[in-house]
Amino acid sequence: MESGSVTYNEYGALVMTTGGSRANIPSYGKRQGWRPKTAEDYGDGGAYPEINILQYPLDLGRKKQGTSNALAIQVDGEGKIKYDAIARQGQAAGRIVHTSFSDLIPLRQRANIGEINLARPSEEEVALTTAKTKAAFDNILNGKADAANAKSITNSKTSEPTFIRYTPSSMMGDKAGGQRIIKMVDLPEDPMAPPKFKHTKVPRGPPSPPAPLLRSPPRKLTVKDQEDFAIPPSVSKWKNAKGYTIALDKRLAADGRGLQDVEISDNFAKLSEALYAADRHAREEVKQRALLQQRLADEEKERKEEHLRELARKVREERGEPRRRQRTVSPDEPRGRTMARGRSISRTPSGSGSRSGSYSSYDSRSRSGSYSRTPPNRRRSYSRSASRSRSGSYSRSPSRSLSGSRSRSRSYSRSPSRTPSRSLSRSRSRSRSLSVDARPSKFRRID
Amino acid sequence: MTAIDEVDQLERLNKRGRDLFGKTYGFSVDYNEPISQRIRYTSKLRTEYTAAQAQLPPHITAKLPPSTSASRKKEDAARKDVDALLNDILPPPPPAGSLLAKPSLDSTALTVRQETDTSTKSNDQQLMLRQQRQQQPQSSAARALIERQANVAQVRPEWHAPWKLMRVISGHLGWVRSVCVEPDNQWFATGAGDRTIKIWDLASGTLKLTLTGHIMTVRGLAVSPRHPYLFSAGEDKMVKCWDLEQNKVIRHYHGHLSGVYALDLHPSLDVLVTAGRDGVARVWDMRSRREVHILSGHKGTISSVKCQAEDPQVLTGSMDTQVRLWDLAAGKTQTVLTHHKKSVRALTTHPTEFTFASGSADNIKQWKLPEGGFMHNFSPQHNAIVNTLSTNSDGVMFSGGDNGTMAFFDWKTGHKFQEVETAAMPGSLEAENGIFASTFDQTGLRLITCEADKSIKIWREDPEATPETHPGIEWRPTLGRRRF
Numbered sequence: 001m002e003s004g005s006v007t008y009n010e011y012g013a014l015v016m017t018t019g020g021s022r023a024n025i026p027s028y029g030k031r032q033g034w035r036p037k038t039a040e041d042y043g044d045g046g047a048y049p050e051i052n053i054l055q056y057p058l059d060l061g062r063k064k065q066g067t068s069n070a071l072a073i074q075v076d077g078e079g080k081i082k083y084d085a086i087a088r089q090g091q092a093a094g095r096i097v098h099t100s101f102s103d104l105i106p107l108r109q110r111a112n113i114g115e116i117n118l119a120r121p122s123e124e125e126v127a128l129t130t131a132k133t134k135a136a137f138d139n140i141l142n143g144k145a146d147a148a149n150a151k152s153i154t155n156s157k158t159s160e161p162t163f164i165r166y167t168p169s170s171m172m173g174d175k176a177g178g179q180r181i182i183k184m185v186d187l188p189e190d191p192m193a194p195p196k197f198k199h200t201k202v203p204r205g206p207p208s209p210p211a212p213l214l215r216s217p218p219r220k221l222t223v224k225d226q227e228d229f230a231i232p233p234s235v236s237k238w239k240n241a242k243g244y245t246i247a248l249d250k251r252l253a254a255d256g257r258g259l260q261d262v263e264i265s266d267n268f269a270k271l272s273e274a275l276y277a278a279d280r281h282a283r284e285e286v287k288q289r290a291l292l293q294q295r296l297a298d299e300e301k302e303r304k305e306e307h308l309r310e311l312a313r314k315v316r317e318e319r320g321e322p323r324r325r326q327r328t329v330s331p332d333e334p335r336g337r338t339m340a341r342g343r344s345i346s347r348t349p350s351g352s353g354s355r356s357g358s359y360s361s362y363d364s365r366s367r368s369g370s371y372s373r374t375p376p377n378r379r380r381s382y383s384r385s386a387s388r389s390r391s392g393s394y395s396r397s398p399s400r401s402l403s404g405s406r407s408r409s410r411s412y413s414r415s416p417s418r419t420p421s422r423s424l425s426r427s428r429s430r431s432r433s434l435s436v437d438a439r440p441s442k443f444r445r446i447d
Numbered sequence: 448m449t450a451i452d453e454v455d456q457l458e459r460l461n462k463r464g465r466d467l468f469g470k471t472y473g474f475s476v477d478y479n480e481p482i483s484q485r486i487r488y489t490s491k492l493r494t495e496y497t498a499a500q501a502q503l504p505p506h507i508t509a510k511l512p513p514s515t516s517a518s519r520k521k522e523d524a525a526r527k528d529v530d531a532l533l534n535d536i537l538p539p540p541p542p543a544g545s546l547l548a549k550p551s552l553d554s555t556a557l558t559v560r561q562e563t564d565t566s567t568k569s570n571d572q573q574l575m576l577r578q579q580r581q582q583q584p585q586s587s588a589a590r591a592l593i594e595r596q597a598n599v600a601q602v603r604p605e606w607h608a609p610w611k612l613m614r615v616i617s618g619h620l621g622w623v624r625s626v627c628v629e630p631d632n633q634w635f636a637t638g639a640g641d642r643t644i645k646i647w648d649l650a651s652g653t654l655k656l657t658l659t660g661h662i663m664t665v666r667g668l669a670v671s672p673r674h675p676y677l678f679s680a681g682e683d684k685m686v687k688c689w690d691l692e693q694n695k696v697i698r699h700y701h702g703h704l705s706g707v708y709a710l711d712l713h714p715s716l717d718v719l720v721t722a723g724r725d726g727v728a729r730v731w732d733m734r735s736r737r738e739v740h741i742l743s744g745h746k747g748t749i750s751s752v753k754c755q756a757e758d759p760q761v762l763t764g765s766m767d768t769q770v771r772l773w774d775l776a777a778g779k780t781q782t783v784l785t786h787h788k789k790s791v792r793a794l795t796t797h798p799t800e801f802t803f804a805s806g807s808a809d810n811i812k813q814w815k816l817p818e819g820g821f822m823h824n825f826s827p828q829h830n831a832i833v834n835t836l837s838t839n840s841d842g843v844m845f846s847g848g849d850n851g852t853m854a855f856f857d858w859k860t861g862h863k864f865q866e867v868e869t870a871a872m873p874g875s876l877e878a879e880n881g882i883f884a885s886t887f888d889q890t891g892l893r894l895i896t897c898e899a900d901k902s903i904k905i906w907r908e909d910p911e912a913t914p915e916t917h918p919g920i921e922w923r924p925t926l927g928r929r930r931f
Binding site for chain 2: 092094095096097098103104105106107108116118119120121125126129130132133134136137140141144208211212213214215216218
């Protein structure tokens with residue numbers, strides 16, 4: 001019997017038999033010790049009940065294993081298990097994932113690296129890449145329908161009827177007909193009909209598996225780190241809605257006082273020391289200047305007294321001769337106020353040769369004689385000047401001779417001459433203060 | 448002490464010198480040739496291993512259960528000869544006769560030992576058989592252990608002249624955040640926190656033009672080499688295309704959801720890539736102003752973007768410490784590099800080599816393209832937040848820090864040869880020391896840095912420096928095991 005025969009069974013259906021294995025199946029009653037091993041051993045029928053083994057004809061009745069998502073263990077060419085399959089799961093073929101420790105080692109120190117080629121790809125490759133990318137971009141950009149392009153929304157191609165020429169096959173007996181033309185038309189769509197389908201949002205699929213982290217794990221926090229970065233809770237200095245009573249240190253915790261080291265600059269101390277020093281220095285200078293002025297004044301006084309003595313001597317000499325003429329002394333400016341006394345003395349034509357101690361006699365004499373003779377702009381209130389009390393120390397201190405006469409009188413003359421009524425002390429102090437500004441620089445060093 | 452031990456000791460002492468200077472002075476002996484390796488290991492293992500193989504003393508073997516023939520066979524098999532062990536690792540030695548024929552190789556020692564050791568005679572024959580059968584009987588793991596020593600020798604870094612300040616340009620009223628040099632090297636543009644873009648003449652440093660239009664800091668600038676356009680990106684989510692013939696904005700690219708921090712142009716396609724605070728890089732078609740791709744994947748702000756013509760065409764560095772290499776045609780990530788521990792703020796590609804570097808506060812790392820293999824760290828470290836990186840065609844890389852420190856590295860070896868602190872303009876606060884952006888000009892002879900004291904500084908190499916007068920930071924090779 002041939003291996004495959006085409007026969008009709010009792011219903012007229014076509015039956016193809018694989019005769020070879022059919023012959024191997026023992027008939028009923030003769031199946032002791034025989035086991036169906038392949039699917040063909042079941043023939044047309046099902047399991048053999050007299051054979052006491054599990055039989056799955058046509059694989060029916062087998063308990064299927066539930067499909068699981070677990071990744072099967074894969075082995076690479078050398079026979080080692082690919083443990084990084086889980087990191088590469090579900091990713092595109094071109095994806096490069098670094099998973100092993102050797103990816104951490106610098107390239108030139110890896111063991112089996114061979115020759116490293118760092119040259120850029122050639123221009124042809126670059127041109128290929130560019131062309132490929134450009135084509136991909138064009139696809140994307142053309143595919144994206146422009147909202148402004150209204151024409152693309154209606155595609156007229158599907159609305160037109162299409163015609164199909166259909167030639168039925170002559171398989172079924174003699175029913176082969178001629179060719180037919182079939183017209184396919186789109187079902188007209190009601191433009192006012194509401195949408196048929198609801199847009200439902202599909203949840204996003206799982207992301208690609210995370211890349212293995214090829215770095216050492218982050219260092220553990222030390223207590224010191226935690227303390228450094230501890231932020232106290234913020235407690236407002238202004239608002240306290242619930243009226244809590246909070247300790248002062250908590251109120252000020254966010255102030256940042258403990259974090260700053262308040263450093264007082266050294267310059268404060270330096271400033272106060274400098275002020276003290278300057279003060280002391282100034283006082284010294286003032287004292288020195290006072291001494292100097294005093295010396296000058298003493299010398300001036302000496303000179304003037306000398307001058308007076310001279311005058312007196314002259315007068316005495318004159319008086320010794322017969323009194324021929326009266327001496328008029330022109331009151332000259334440089335002599336100043338101290339000369340006023342001398343003037344008054346010289347003007348009196350009285351016969352007394354000696355100076356009287358009291359001023360009142362001078363006073364009367366000056367008033368009587370010389371006042372009317374002095375020009376009006378030169379008249380001074382002699383009364384006041386004469387009755388001035390000697391508050392200063394010009395007479396008391398021993399007169400000293402000065403080498404250079406920095407004439408006090410000059411400063412006296414600088415003061416307005418209209419007011420000779422000022423007391424000597426006041427004028428002295430004023431002139432002293434005036435000369436403070438005009439002091440020479442070489443006296444600064446005295447300390 | 449045997450002769451082998453003495454030789455070992457001498458070798459250890461001379462190893463350092465040989466590794467450093469061997470290639471320079473042409474020591475012809477290559478101790479890494481397989482045959483010499485084999486001799487070395489065989490002799491070493493024989494000296495040490497055979498002692499470990501010592502027989503147990505007789506009074507103990509008497510106490511052991513009597514071993515059957517099968518177990519004895521196993522014991523003998525376990526005490527494999529050194530040669531058989533080494534066959535797994537090294538290429539097998541050539542047959543005994545052939546060795547003698549080559550006078551240059553000192554391999555007679557091997558054959559002599561084999562003859563005197565009687566127990567190995569049969570093993571020698573086995574060895575020959577095994578050689579015939581197997582061509583390369585090596586397992587890569589074991590081979591790796593041995594070959595690793597060959598790669599420890601290091602290259603001495605090339606000397607570079609130190610860089611010094613040449614010119615200070617002040618004119619901006621805010622931090623200068625971005626810079627770009629024109630392809631013809633005539634002028635450069637800077638964008639600042641005063642929301643203007645100023646164009647300066649490169650040769651003289653004088654201001655040529657001020658462009659206003661942004662309403663927040665201008666963070667990215669790029670001049671197109673193929674069109675008369677200047678592209679600018681700002682923190683106000685705007686990406687503008689300025690026509691340089693009319694000095695006005697002609698296009699806006701709308702779509703960013705947050706400030707744009709980085710911008711770059713593709714060298715061959717008419718496409719620009721921008722990225723910013725929303726964590727995605729957007730690829731725009733220049734002419735039609737449409738987004739071609741949205742490259743998403745980063746989980747933090749993207750601080751820098753670089754475009755190149757070869758795959759991977761887009762590199763991004765982000766504040767989630769990742770560097771991603773993108774396949775631009777598909778719009779997908781090709782590789783993720785997770786080696787950095789702190790945010791990656793700067794990226795730079797080498798003009799001629801197919802490598803790039805990424806800078807973050809912990810390290811500056813150099814990578815090989817296209818697969819993103821880690822090449823080395825730049826050391827000694829620049830201990831600052833690295834805001835910007837730029838590379839020269841001479842192999843000088845500059846890194847500018849957030850605290851005003853600058854470091855210059857040799858690209859090939861990763862050695863830092865100079866570290867400088869910028870001098871802020873007089874009257875600046877101490878907090879105004881910082882470098883935000885930098886670039887070399889098209890020739891690579893001038894470095895332009897944009898700083899936090901609102902000035903632009905131009906640096907150049909010291910022309911009178913020589914390797915003797917300015918050796919730079921000393922380089923010491925580190926031999927032996929290093930921790931990764």
